[in-house]
Amino acid sequence: MSRFMKWLMPVALLALLLGACTGGQQKPAESxxxxxxxxxxxxxxxxxxxxxxxxxxxxxxxxxxxxxxxxxxxxxxxxxxxxxxxxxxxxxxxxxxxxxxxxxxxxxxxxxxxxxxxxxxxxxxxxxxxxxxxxxxxxxxxxxxASNEGGYVNGVMAAKLTKSKIVGIVGPIDVGDAKLYIEGFEKGVRETDPSIQILKVFTGSFGDVALAREAADAHIAAGADVLIGTGQMVVGAIAAVDEQGGKVLWIGTQANQTKLAPKVIVANQVYxxxxxxxxxxxxxxxxxxxxxxxxxTLKNGGLRMEFNENFSRLGEAKPAAEAAIQGIINGTINAVP
Amino acid sequence: MDTSQLLSATVLVGILTAGIRLASPYLFAAIGEMFGQRSGVLNLGVEGQMLMGAFTAFYVTLRTGNPWLGLLAAMAVGALMGLAMAVVSVTWRAVQGISGIGFYIVGMGLSELLFKTLLGEVKVINTGFNAVNIPLLSQIPVLGEIFFRQNVMTYLAFTLVPVAWFVLYKTPLGLKIRAVGENPHAADTLGVNVAHIRYLTVTMGGVFSAMAGAALSVANLNVFQENMTAGMGFIAVALVYFGGWRPFGVLFGALLFSMVMALQIFMQVYRVPVPSEFLIMMPYVLTMIVLVLTVGRVRAPAALTKPFVRE
CATH class of the missing domain: 3.40.50.2300 (Response regulator)
Incomplete structure (x- = not known):
């Protein structure tokens, strides 16, 4: 159905509620x-x-x-x-x-x-x-x-922070930006500690919050203690991580997600x-x-790592993350999957 | 993690527990829809009612810290939406398929608008319905873990099934609902008020759909996001057909779909060597296969989608 239809009803209701139109805004005269x-x-x-x-x-x-x-x-x-x-x-x-x-x-x-x-x-x-x-x-x-770059840095941090040596990924569909980010993450984990197991679930949807939650729970049940994910449905996964009360951590991407769960979010790759x-x-x-x-990219400043400075175990991960960022910027680390 | 571990007891318990939790929103929405259809009204607005229920429950719980108040508020909003659907489809006799879609769009748009104006951003709450261990029963090995350590909304959803069966088949009201859906003219002749019965079922359907939304936003997830139902309301309508318009049929369909959904997630975690795209399709494909195998076994209510006009 059309976008127009979808908004027509609420807009009409609002218009009724307001009772009057606010009048067209005059554009300021300008050179x-x-x-x-x-x-x-x-x-x-x-x-x-x-x-x-x-x-x-x-x-x-x-x-x-x-x-x-x-x-x-x-x-x-x-x-x-x-x-x-x-x-x-x-x-x-x-x-x-x-x-x-x-x-x-x-x-x-x-x-x-x-x-x-x-x-x-x-x-x-x-x-x-x-x-x-x-x-x-x-x-x-x-x-x-180049979402693989922040993915790589997040992978390095996950490898430093996991105690169970199991990390989990909640993805939407295995294509495009999500695929690139996830493969960068996997490379970062492997190159930091090859003994770590990486679990991966694709939900098939960018919108299904409930499935993202179940995917996170399945990872946690299998022993994962650091999770990442991409797509707007990951808020469900973040809620599942938050419920564990600090035993499980989350590292974000695309925007700064820290305020969703300030106790368990380590850092975010921000576009x-x-x-x-x-x-x-x-x-x-x-x-x-x-x-x-x-x-x-990290080099041109379009990608940025924002750390959660209030996260209690940040010290275990931040130095390694900063080294990885420098390595990617000066070319000593190849984050391309 | 490898594939052999998928069959271990702890993993199987995990799959079944997740499947039960995933089924609860479907149960609320589909049982509500079933009553409406049994009385002759097809409501395709379930998704919109779920979204409004999810938002209302979340918002009230966030503001008051009490999920019961959130649930009650959601039920009230669901009742209003159901009532509006009843006015349009019963009193005004609008084409039900179209008006239902209209209510879906209203519910989706309005929940987005309210989310934007009242919340503005995604939040996680910790005051929703938590898992409650039922005394004694939760101590039973395996079964206790699967069935008796769920949240309140899940218990309610599963309790609803036998209650719905009892109401539909063992009470005078249930008889009237079925009569109105099969032969409203005969029911009318016998003194049953067709419009009243349909108003009741469609309004209750709205209440149950809103509870389905609440089961997501303040029980299973503790999050609200725009359009978070992601098509569940339409699957619930399909489950009513799948379940042959019977409460236990709906239960079977909801459990089958949810269990396979949970199974495919765990299959990905335990690296079953099948591409994720195929695993994601599994619940839908399996549901379709069962539907094909059982087609023709039951008949839809004869007056379904037909507005009642007294001759």
């Missing part, structure tokens, strides 16, 4: 037009994961560029149906946004069809390295995260898309509308 960005995201901007990482970056860029007068952005969230997302992408493009971001590799096929119809609009999508420039499409940027957004915006202003794939 320079703001840079306008529209983004379509598969989950919620508060998912503590993939979509939130992009939302936070846009908010950051807006502050950097001097507020809404200089940088305007709109978003459509929870577009888990690709058809709905495609309609939104086309709609934003026809409204004349400077940059339309399709935040999800699943939107690539739609973007491939839509972008050539709007040759004066720049598009970006990720996480992927496909710009379609080889197919003659010149106005699509691609971006991705900072500002690095690629700055690049893309600068290039668009120079007239380049696409054709380039960009990457966030």
């Amino acid at each position: 320079s037009k703001p840079f306008r960005v529209a983004v379509v995201m598969p989950s919620s901007i508060s998912d503590l994961a993939f979509s939130q990482s992009m939302y936070d970056a846009l908010v950051g860029i807006q502050q950097e560029m001097g507020g809404p007068e200089k940088f305007e952005f709109v978003y459509s969230e929870n577009m888990f149906k690709v058809d709905d997302a495609a309609a939104a992408i086309r709609d934003y493009a026809s409204q004349g946004y400077d940059l339309v971001i399709a935040h999800g590799s699943q939107y690539g096929t739609s973007l491939r069809e839509i972008a050539p119809n709007f040759p004066n609009t720049a598009f970006a999508h990720g996480t992927t390295n496909r710009t379609f420039v080889d197919e003659g499409v010149k106005n699509v940027y691609a971006y991705e995260a 900072d898309w500002k690095v690629v957004l700055r690049d893309i915006i600068a290039k668009i202003k120079k007239g380049q509308l696409g054709g380039e794939a960009l990457l966030i």
